[in-house]
Amino acid sequence: MAVMISHTSNAQKFLEDASGLTNSAGNPRVKTLIHRILCDSVKIIEDLSVTPEEFWRAVNYLNVLGVRQEAGLxxxxxxxxxxxxxxxxxxxxxxxxxxxxxxxxxxxxxxxxxxxxxxxxxxxxxxxxxxxxxxxxxxxxxxxxxxxxxxxxxxxxxxxxxxxxxxxxxxxxxxxxxxxxxxxxxxxxxxxxxxxxxxxxxxxxxxxxxxxxxxxxxxxxxxxxxxxxxxxxxxxxxxxxxxxxxxxxxxxxxxxxxxxxxxxxxxxxxxxxxxxxxxxxxxxxxxxxQLSDQPKEQQRHERVRALEG
The missing domain is CATH 2.60.130.10 (Aromatic compound dioxygenase)
Incomplete structure (x- = not known):
């Protein structure tokens, strides 16, 4: 039987602390996003009984993805x-x-x-x-x-x-x-x-x-x-x-x-x-x-691009 602890008050406080919600420094938007990512991630681990071996294979995959610069792909x-x-x-x-x-x-x-x-x-x-x-x-x-x-x-x-x-x-x-x-x-x-x-x-x-x-x-x-x-x-x-x-x-x-x-x-x-x-x-x-009088709509979305900026 899978063990579920993400709903407990201790686990919830831990995830809030890990995502910076318990301090006044940092970026509030980033904190909100990271908190949601952490909460969803631990739910996936619990719901699908992710093993330590699968977890570390996923971590290594992210390392390889970065080295090969294929995240956009x-x-x-x-x-x-x-x-x-x-x-x-x-x-x-x-x-x-x-x-x-x-x-x-x-x-x-x-x-x-x-x-x-x-x-x-x-x-x-x-x-x-x-x-x-x-x-x-x-x-x-x-x-x-x-x-x-x-x-x-x-x-x-x-x-x-x-x-x-x-x-x-x-x-x-x-x-x-x-x-x-x-x-x-x-x-x-x-x-x-x-x-x-x-x-x-x-x-x-x-x-x-x-x-x-x-x-x-x-x-x-x-x-x-x-x-x-x-x-x-x-x-x-x-x-x-x-x-x-x-x-x-x-x-x-x-x-x-x-x-x-x-x-x-x-x-x-x-x-x-x-x-x-x-x-x-x-x-x-x-x-x-389309016509637009909004300057933001008249520009391409901001993202990291080669030779831009």
Missing amino acids: LVAGLGVEHYLDLLMDAEDKLAGKSGGTPRTIEGPLYVAGAPLSDFEARLDDGTDLGVVLFMQGQVRNTSGEPLAGAVVDVWHANTLGTYSYFDTTQWEFNLRRRIVTDANGRYRFRSIVPSGYGCPPDGPTQQLLDQLGRHGQRPAHVHFFISAPDHRHLTTQINLDGDRYLHDDFAYATRDELIAKIIFTDDPERAAAYGITGRFAEIDFDFTL
């Missing part, structure tokens, strides 16, 4: 990052905020300070011999009006499924740019068709997913931050139609409105119009932003 893989989106969607519905391009997860691989261009840019540095991609679209508000001067902050993986800066074989801003829309709210860029990718097979995230009977694969996708004065900041990504994992994304980021049709062509005349030869791909995708 794990919260995506367990759906926690997507759950934050679901909560924000529910909050918007309750507040009567509707319309616009749907949000979806940021992921852990953004790098601040990518080069800024007017209207158009080339994202790749020419070293990856992938299929050339031309993408264009318009940024509008929910009334359909074009948003001139909006910033389209875009980043994606290469054909090996790796991201610049984190993959030190690439220039730190390869496949990363910020593009300012023109007077008609339009943007366009040249890049390469990204590849989907999976969690490192020897890493702690995939190790846990194996225990859950789940894969760690993502479909090919392109990340975006879209921002404009007096509008809500948008964190989103498009997933490319036809990918094997389009509706089986381990990070739960696919939304039907964010599936982008990608058209491949071998037409030499169309290629020549772009100034290239050979096979290439095209994507047209527009973004719609």
Whole structure:
């Protein structure tokens, strides 16, 4: 029979003391969070009869997770990052905020300070011999009006499924740019068709997913931050139609409105119009932003990001 002591007054006082609730120093919000985490943790230990061996395996797992810097990957893989989106969607519905391009997860691989261009840019540095991609679209508000001067902050993986800066074989801003829309709210860029990718097979995230009977694969996708004065900041990504994992994304980021049709062509005349030869791909995708007069909503959520701050 499992022994339950978390409900006793001695145990409750112990947890309050451990989380700092019995002193006047420190941060009240942190104390509240830690107290809840401690209380829930000991309940899990009791309710599921967690053994000392299981407990210390979990502690070691956290050590390995930190060494491999996969915490951001794990919260995506367990759906926690997507759950934050679901909560924000529910909050918007309750507040009567509707319309616009749907949000979806940021992921852990953004790098601040990518080069800024007017209207158009080339994202790749020419070293990856992938299929050339031309993408264009318009940024509008929910009334359909074009948003001139909006910033389209875009980043994606290469054909090996790796991201610049984190993959030190690439220039730190390869496949990363910020593009300012023109007077008609339009943007366009040249890049390469990204590849989907999976969690490192020897890493702690995939190790846990194996225990859950789940894969760690993502479909090919392109990340975006879209921002404009007096509008809500948008964190989103498009997933490319036809990918094997389009509706089986381990990070739960696919939304039907964010599936982008990608058209491949071998037409030499169309290629020549772009100034290239050979096979290439095209994507047209527009973004719609909600109006907002709240400065906090106009900014991306604060978190630790590479080269930010």
